[in-house]
Amino acid sequence: SSEVTQDPAVSVALGQTVRITCQGDSLRSYSASWYQQKPGQAPVLIIYAKNSRPSGIPDRFSGSSSENTASLTITGAQAEDEADYHCTSRDNSGYYVLFGGGTKLTVL
Amino acid sequence: QVQLQESGPGLVKPSQTLSLTCTVSGDSIRSGDYFWSWVRQPPGKGLEWIGYIYYSGSAYYNPSLKSRLSISMDTSKNQFSLKLSSMTAADTAVYFCARLMVYAMAFDYWGQGTLVAVSS
Numbered sequence: 422s423s424e425v426t427q428d429p430a431v432s433v434a435l436g437q438t439v440r441i442t443c444q445g446d447s448l449r450s451y452s453a454s455w456y457q458q459k460p461g462q463a464p465v466l467i468i469y470a471k472n473s474r475p476s477g478i479p480d481r482f483s484g485s486s487s488e489n490t491a492s493l494t495i496t497g498a499q500a501e502d503e504a505d506y507h508c509t510s511r512d513n514s515g516y517y518v519l520f521g522g523g524t525k526l527t528v529l
Numbered sequence: 530q531v532q533l534q535e536s537g538p539g540l541v542k543p544s545q546t547l548s549l550t551c552t553v554s555g556d557s558i559r560s561g562d563y564f565w566s567w568v569r570q571p572p573g574k575g576l577e578w579i580g581y582i583y584y585s586g587s588a589y590y591n592p593s594l595k596s597r598l599s600i601s602m603d604t605s606k607n608q609f610s611l612k613l614s615s616m617t618a619a620d621t622a623v624y625f626c627a628r629l630m631v632y633a634m635a636f637d638y639w640g641q642g643t644l645v646a647v648s649s
Contacts, residue, residue, distance in 0.1 A: 454635035456576075463625055463642055464576065469635035507576050511634050516589050518566075518578035518634065 427521035443508030453491030533640035551626030
């Protein structure tokens with residue numbers, strides 16, 4: 422089996438740029454997806470297929486990847502971006518889903 | 530608009546089997562473009578993939594839950610279901626059903642979630 426890992430917490434000043442990362446061997450082969458989750462709510466898909474955004478997701482959210490690391494970048498963080506961010510990927514078999522542990526983003 | 534809605538008991542006794550159903554509207558679970566999935570989140574913790582089922586009836590389960598887990602579907606009702614046996618306090622969580630895009634392996638629609646507590 423394999424896993425993907427995230428930093429537990431990250432902070433960013435209002436209006437600044439922040440990068441949240443997700444690491445794992447399977448990310449060398451498969452792209453990550455990213456989700457935003459606010460307290461008491463279901464997660465919301467914000468990035469998939471490396472850097473595609475569903476309709477309605479602001480373009481300040483972007484995704485990228487390099488080797489075994491996928492990144493979510495928020496350019497010009499807003500107060501409403503304060504949330505938990507989760508990454509997912511396939512495992513090395515391609516059939517199973519892996520979740521990172523989630524990153525709590527604080528906007529200062 | 531695609532909508533998913535979980536239903537089932539909010540409280541289960543230890544050693545019992547949890548049964549949850551997800552009712553899908555706005556899409557057909559016969560679609561070959563999606564897997565129909567379950568995800569859970571223990572209080573204050575991260576998300577955990579439970580498993581998914583495809584329109585063909587093929588199912589894939591989290592290896593850590595596989596021995597206790599069964600996911601099935603009822604195409605006539607456009608529903609899919611989860612059964613998790615031998616429940617313990619460690620299974621207390623919010624359980625979400627979600628639609629998983631096959632090609633991107635990304636969950637694009639989620640139910641609101643249902644809290645299941647395991648307690649005697």
